[in-house]
Amino acid sequence: MKLSATRVNLMVGTKRLLSDVSIDVQPGKMIALVGPNGAGKSTLLKVLAGEYTGFSGELSLNRERYHHWNSAQRARILGVLPQQSSLNFPFSVEEVVLMGRLPHLTSTPHNMAVVSDVLERVDLTHLANQAYPSLSGGEKQRVHLARVLAQVWEDTGLGPRYFLLDEPTSALDLCHQHQVLRQVKELTRQGVGALAVLHDLNLAASYADELVFMDQASVQAKGQPQEVLQPALLSRIYNTVVDVIPHPTQARPLVIAS
Numbered sequence: 001m002k003l004s005a006t007r008v009n010l011m012v013g014t015k016r017l018l019s020d021v022s023i024d025v026q027p028g029k030m031i032a033l034v035g036p037n038g039a040g041k042s043t044l045l046k047v048l049a050g051e052y053t054g055f056s057g058e059l060s061l062n063r064e065r066y067h068h069w070n071s072a073q074r075a076r077i078l079g080v081l082p083q084q085s086s087l088n089f090p091f092s093v094e095e096v097v098l099m100g101r102l103p104h105l106t107s108t109p110h111n112m113a114v115v116s117d118v119l120e121r122v123d124l125t126h127l128a129n130q131a132y133p134s135l136s137g138g139e140k141q142r143v144h145l146a147r148v149l150a151q152v153w154e155d156t157g158l159g160p161r162y163f164l165l166d167e168p169t170s171a172l173d174l175c176h177q178h179q180v181l182r183q184v185k186e187l188t189r190q191g192v193g194a195l196a197v198l199h200d201l202n203l204a205a206s207y208a209d210e211l212v213f214m215d216q217a218s219v220q221a222k223g224q225p226q227e228v229l230q231p232a233l234l235s236r237i238y239n240t241v242v243d244v245i246p247h248p249t250q251a252r253p254l255v256i257a258s
Ligand SMILES: Nc1ncnc2c1ncn2[C@@H]1O[C@H](COP(=O)(O)OP(=O)(O)OP(=O)(O)O)[C@@H](O)[C@H]1O
Pocket: 012, 015, 017, 035, 036, 037, 038, 039, 040, 041, 042, 043, 044
């Protein structure tokens, strides 16, 4: 069981967006998808989310061809947080998160209990009744993450569940970056598979089981953080001098760019 893309190639017009890209998102594992701006990370995430047609290669979800699943079934096992979510209507925080429950035919009391649970996990309980448009940028980002958590909160009998998160921590302060990734990690311990696009390599090294490096539309390296976070690779990919030293207190590398 896994969510996987195999040898995916995607052209838009004359531009190659993905070149022979393969990735496996395994239940119980967290992958950080990293690499410079324009590398193709969001494009790969959109392919895995079913947003693109017209690519070559294979997509599969829990041992079935991806298109075996209808969109209602897929929505119960695959939660997607895009890089940007626009919403201007004055729904309350609670109502926005409740939208994550739409694919489920479960009772209102159960759905409200899930909403309450996820709001607590992203530290938004105190804002549950506030109008979404009046929130700060980081609060809005946490609302959308809570909505996606609510969407794939429980096992629905369709096999392992997956998260695809595009830069889930980009607007978050230091404390909430860690809080949010701890929640994602906690769900992977319960068997969910997660793929998160991250720019902060140290956050990625702290939480991810595997790093997948993309550059110029293709996968350049993949493996455990200590395997792939090598100064030569990073300096080449990011075109800047990068050092990697042992972290002073944790068993992981520390990346320092200059
Ligand atoms: N629909 C499209 N038509 C043409 N070019 C596109 C299209 N979508 C993406 N691109 C281009 O493909 C490249 C990869 O874009 P993508 O959004 O996947 O990058 P990314 O790795 O997520 O970057 P970032 O870290 O900046 O978010 C970029 O150069 C982008 O301009």
